[in-house]
Amino acid sequence: MEHIVTVQDVVTAFADWIEPTDAELDAIEQESSLILAEVxxxxxxxxxxDHPVNEVDSRRIRRARNRVLAARRDLTNRTAGAIVPGGAA
Incomplete structure (x- = not known):
């Protein structure tokens, strides 16, 4: 019996070019408060x-939505003041 094998190189998640760059990691760190609020x-x-909507659930969802909006506002205000290198003068 013959075994069929592939001739391609093995693709792994540990290749150097798959790792996030420092800029990508910084962007994730800046957005972490928004990500947590969305979670x-x-x-x-x-x-x-899981059950019919009640007042407690409505309040919990409303507060969570307000946290998401506040996190988006804070992120927007923080990035609006940042100087982007290479931009027009």
């Missing part, structure tokens, strides 16, 4: 799906 909102929405 809290998603958790609140999932909890509300």
């Amino acid at each position: 809290v909102l998603l958790d609140a929405q999932i909890k509300a799906m």
Whole structure:
């Protein structure tokens, strides 16, 4: 019996070119508060799906939405004041 094998190189997740750059890691770090707020909102929405909507769930979702909006506002204000290298004068 003959075994069929591929001739291609093995592709792994540990290749050097797959790693995120320092700029990408910095962008993720800046957006981490927004990402966490969106996770809290998603958790609140999932909890509300398990049973009929009640006042506690409505408040939890409303607060989570407000946190997402505040995180987006803060991120926008922080990046609006940043100087982008290579931009027009």
